[in-house]
Amino acid sequence: MSLICSVIGARPNFMKMAPVILEVRARRLNQIVVHTEQHFDPEMSDIFFKNLKIPEPDFHLGVRSGTHAEQTARVMEGFERICLDLKPNLVVVAGDVNSTLACALVAAKLLIPVAHIEAGLRSFDRSMPEEINRVLTDHVSSLLFTTERSGNENLIREGIAQQKIHFVGNSMIDSLQTHLPQALANRPWERFSLDGKKYGLATLHRPANVDDKNKFLEIASALEEVAQHIPLVFPAHPRTLQRIEQFGISRGAINFVQPLGYIDFLGLMAKASLVLTDSGGIQEETTVLGVPCVTLRSNTERPITLELGTNILAGTEKSNILRAVQQSLNRDWSDRRSPPLWDGKAAVRIVDVIESSVGEKIS
Ligand code: UD1
Numbered sequence: 001m002s003l004i005c006s007v008i009g010a011r012p013n014f015m016k017m018a019p020v021i022l023e024v025r026a027r028r029l030n031q032i033v034v035h036t037e038q039h040f041d042p043e044m045s046d047i048f049f050k051n052l053k054i055p056e057p058d059f060h061l062g063v064r065s066g067t068h069a070e071q072t073a074r075v076m077e078g079f080e081r082i083c084l085d086l087k088p089n090l091v092v093v094a095g096d097v098n099s100t101l102a103c104a105l106v107a108a109k110l111l112i113p114v115a116h117i118e119a120g121l122r123s124f125d126r127s128m129p130e131e132i133n134r135v136l137t138d139h140v141s142s143l144l145f146t147t148e149r150s151g152n153e154n155l156i157r158e159g160i161a162q163q164k165i166h167f168v169g170n171s172m173i174d175s176l177q178t179h180l181p182q183a184l185a186n187r188p189w190e191r192f193s194l195d196g197k198k199y200g201l202a203t204l205h206r207p208a209n210v211d212d213k214n215k216f217l218e219i220a221s222a223l224e225e226v227a228q229h230i231p232l233v234f235p236a237h238p239r240t241l242q243r244i245e246q247f248g249i250s251r252g253a254i255n256f257v258q259p260l261g262y263i264d265f266l267g268l269m270a271k272a273s274l275v276l277t278d279s280g281g282i283q284e285e286t287t288v289l290g291v292p293c294v295t296l297r298s299n300t301e302r303p304i305t306l307e308l309g310t311n312i313l314a315g316t317e318k319s320n321i322l323r324a325v326q327q328s329l330n331r332d333w334s335d336r337r338s339p340p341l342w343d344g345k346a347a348v349r350i351v352d353v354i355e356s357s358v359g360e361k362i363s
Pocket of ligand 1: 010040042045066096099130205239
C-alpha cells in the first residue's frame with residue numbers, strides 16, 4: 001500500500017495541513033506525519049495540535065532555530081533518514097517556510113514525488129526568504145495545489161506543466177470554518193476586558209519589519225497612535241518579543257501579550273473591528289471573516305485578498321499606515337466576497353487528487 005508522508009513544522013502550516021492530514025486519515029490511507037519542530041514553543045506548536053486535533057506526529061526532527069542554512073540543513077538531514085528508511089510514495093508539504101523547502105528538496109532528490117499545498121503564490125520580492133522557498137518548492141513538486149487563480153498563472157508563466165497544477169481552494173479556510181463556532185463560543189475578548197467594545201488586533205513578525213530597529217520603531221509608533229483611539233491587542237511572536245526587549249520599544253497603550261493558540265486568536269480576530277498584520281495567512285482569514293485588514297507590507301503574494309477581500313496594503317511608513325487605517329475603518333466592506341473555492345472543502349479536493357495519484361506513477 002502506498003505511503004503518504006505529511007510534513008508540518010511551523011505555525012502557519014498547522015492550519016493548512018490539519019484538514020489534509022485528517023482527511024487522509026479518514027480515508028484510511030497509509031500516512032506518517034513528520035513534525036520538523038521548526039516551531040517548538042508550546043504556544044507556537046503544541047496548542048495547535050490540540051486546537052486542530054492533529055494526531056501525534058510519528059516523527060519529531062527537533063530542528064528548532066538557527067540561521068537559514070542551519071535550520072534548512074538540519075531538517076534535510078533528519079528528513080532524509082526518514083525517507084530512506086520508509087520510502088514514502090508521496091511527500092506532502094505546505095506553505096513557504098524553511099521546513100517546506102527542506103523536505104521538498106530531500107524528497108525530490110530521492111525521486112519521491114512532492115505535493116505542495118498553497119503553490120504558486122508570488123510576492124515577486126526575492127528579499128523575502130519565503131519567496132525563495134515558494135519558488136524552489138514549486139519547481140521540485142509534482143502536484144501543485146493552488147489557492148487562487150493568480151497561483152496558476154504564476155506557475156504557467158514559470159513553465160510548470162498545466163497537468164501538475166490543481167486549483168483546489170484554501171485548506172486554511174477549511175480549518176477556519178471548522179473551528180469558528182467554537183472560537184466564538186469561547187468569547188476570548190472577555191479575557192482582555194473587551195466585551196462590547198470595538199478593538200483592534202495586531203501581529204508583526206517578518207524579519208524585514210522587526211529586525212530593523214528604525215522600521216520597527218516607525219511601525220510601533222503608528223500602532224501606538226492607533227491604540228490611543230481603539231484598544232489594540234498584540235499577540236507577539238517570539239522573534240518580535242526578543243526585538244521589543246532588544247530595541248527598548250515602549251509598550252505604551254498597546255496590549256502586548258504572548259502568542260495565542262489558534263482558537264483564541266480566531267475568536268479574537270472574528271470580532272475585531274480592525275486587524276493590522278504582516279502575516280500572509282491573516283490577510284486570507286480576515287477576507288473570509290469580513291474583518292478590515294491593514295497589511296504592513298508593500299506587497300502581497302495573495303492578490304485575491306485585495307481584489308475580493310478586505311485587505312489594504314499600507315507599507316511600513318507611519319503616515320501611510322494611519323491613512324490606511326482611516327480608509328479601512330470608513331469603508332463599507334459589504335461588497336467583499338469570499339474567493340472562489342474557499343468553501344471549507346479544499347482538503348477533500350486535495351486528497352481526491354492525492355488518492356488518485358499515489359497509485360499511479362507521478363512524474
Ligand atoms: C517562520 C517562517 C515565516 C512564518 C513564521 C510564522 C521561514 C523562513 N519563516 O518565521 O514564513 O510566517 O514562521 O511564525 O521559515 N522562536 C521561538 N520559539 C518558537 C519558534 C521560534 O523562540 O517556537 C524564535 C527563534 O528562536 C528565532 C525566531 O523565533 O529567534 C524566529 O524563528 P524562525 O523559525 O527562524 O522563523 P520565524 O520568524 O518564526
